[in-house]
Amino acid sequence: MTTDQPLRAPACGPATADLFHDEARYDAAKRICRTCPLREDCLEEALDRREPAGVFGGRDQWERRALLRQRGLQLDTITPRWRAILESPEASAKLRKLRSRGWSTARIAQVLRTITPVIERALAELDAATDLVEAA
Numbered sequence: 001m002t003t004d005q006p007l008r009a010p011a012c013g014p015a016t017a018d019l020f021h022d023e024a025r026y027d028a029a030k031r032i033c034r035t036c037p038l039r040e041d042c043l044e045e046a047l048d049r050r051e052p053a054g055v056f057g058g059r060d061q062w063e064r065r066a067l068l069r070q071r072g073l074q075l076d077t078i079t080p081r082w083r084a085i086l087e088s089p090e091a092s093a094k095l096r097k098l099r100s101r102g103w104s105t106a107r108i109a110q111v112l113r114t115i116t117p118v119i120e121r122a123l124a125e126l127d128a129a130t131d132l133v134e135a136a
């Protein structure tokens with residue numbers, strides 16, 4: 001993927017955020033997800049992060065648990081997406097480059113085909129590692 005590709009915007013946003021964490025309104029949230037171009041990535045990231053609640057990628061927490069069971073995934077054998085980015089020389093270099101250019105986490109997430117919380121976690125881990133090196 002190159003940075004010249006068109007960016008995909010999520011179908012959800014601040015105006016609809018409450019729907020995704022209110023079990024009584026999960027159906028409305030899932031309808032929004034059905035129109036979202038990021039749906040597959042969003043679901044995979046939520047599975048990787050073991051999101052405990054809410055609708056992500058059109059699936060609520062009970063559906064995500066069932067999916068994990070179907071895949072036979074072990075909780076401790078998954079590499080979270082944020083860690084995979086940091087461990088990939090190419091993705092890690094791109095993350096650092098785009099941040100040094102002042103790109104927002106949302107925009108970086110689109111380029112790296114993930115979602116904003118993953119990039120936020122990756123950057124936090126990167127900063128923590130840098131602080132440790134500088135303190136040594």
Ligand code: SF4
Pocket residue numbers: 010011012013020032033034036037038039040042043055056057058
């Ligand atoms: S798939 Fe993810 S990013 Fe898209 S609308 Fe649903 S929760 Fe939002």
